[in-house]
Amino acid sequence: MKSQTFVMKTVKNVGVLACIALMSACNSSNEPEVLTPSVNFTEVKGSGDISSQLASFRTLLGSQLNTTPGQTGGRREINWDAVPDNQTNTNTFPGDFFNSTDPAAAAGRKRGAIFTTHGSGLRISDKNFSDLVSGYDDQFNAFSPARTFAAVGSNKMDVTFKVPGTDKNAFVKGFGVVLSDVDKANSTTLEYFEGDKSLGKLSAPTRKDDQGFSFLGAVFPDSKITKVTITAGSAAISKKYNGSSESDLVIMDDFLYSEPIEE
Template sequence: MKHKKHSSGHWSRLLAAVVAVSLLLTACKKDKDEEKLVVVSGSGNIQDDLDKFRTLLGGTLNTTPGAVGGYREINWDAVPDSLVGKSMSNNFFNTPGNNVPASLQRGLTYEPGTGEFRVSATNFIEVNNTTGGEFAAFSGNKTFANISNGLWPIKPEVPGQPLAATVRGFGIVFSDVDAANSTFMEFFNEDKSLGKFFAPARSGGSSFSFLGVYFKEAKVTSIRVGHQGTLAAGGKDVSDGGTADLVILDDFIYDEPVKK
């Protein structure tokens, strides 16, 4: 029996069909994944980006424990001057107790032992005086940084209670992100990564970048923040001839934490 020979044109058409199907399946998967989350990011004038993210989280700012729906925000100016420049406790913004001010019960904690968290009123020149003109506060005059660790987790809790909680969205205002793909947030549901997202580099003559991610279906149990270098290690910023893209943080925005 003679076997039918296929021309090179036949194999070319077959290969093209396989590639087309593969691309279609990839596009469908990408579209499906994008339907499950919303990324809001920008640099320069980021006010519209913040407002968009606030609306996405419910549009109502919560200021007391026991709220349902809406969002919470931290801009660090609630930190008293007596604690500026000093190490902060990991639960400073979720201190339990009946006599604790509601401003200190916002459901935000850090994992102990993952660095030294501080608030500054001078954009951290007291920690690293080579960065004096690099950073700026977005709101008020106080900013935040983990000065000794470039990779650290945020843990949501029920506001006013030491109970693990989940959120669906979290956003941060960064100051002086110079390099793309250097500063990021990675979201987790327990040990499962929900994705890593990079803050855009600053632009438009402004120091500020914003990154916020909202998950329509998944519940977020922790957020890992990553950035190059640390302020306490010394050295100049990459924009001034240094080797690391040093950054600090201002506003945190997230939806009302819900008990796991």
């Protein structure tokens, strides 16, 4: 059995914490959150074989996987593998690719997620970014082969939400990410926002095996998540990366989130 960590936590109010060990490998001393939310939330996180964590998180988001606009419940997922070749291995992947408002666009382009970064761009890779960061062929892996995702020129990016297929602002109740090669505790975080208010910042667990996968997600049942800021590692994916042992490079694969609902 692969080494793994599986922790689910539910906070009902400030100062009340229940940690539920869902597998014998549960480790409640996993890396600490950077800023524990002070509102109701449920966190799912783990590393190694993350299939059980993903199943639990999907249940929290909604068992129905939505593939067309016009939904009011369920969840959305992005695994990048539908991105065409001409928008792969470049730094010009459009941040609104998965929320086309063109009526003629395929339904798969209408998933209600918008990506932005202060870096030099966004990149989909079918090489696990080995063409940008030499020597990482055996560090980065695709969870759902073969494409992975990262901001370039910055280790930070934002995800905001629209009603799928429209330009109407939306919110979600939960959001999570599959990560590859988290080596250092607290280097990789998700910070959830309702408008300008931070709902809290959570830290991804470090890798536990040769595959190198981690998962971090949270559901805020009583809040409206309008933005998630992802800090992926401690340094940017870039050709300028010099291999410093002080840095932790991290890329992303599957995104999972509840159906975006109009604000």
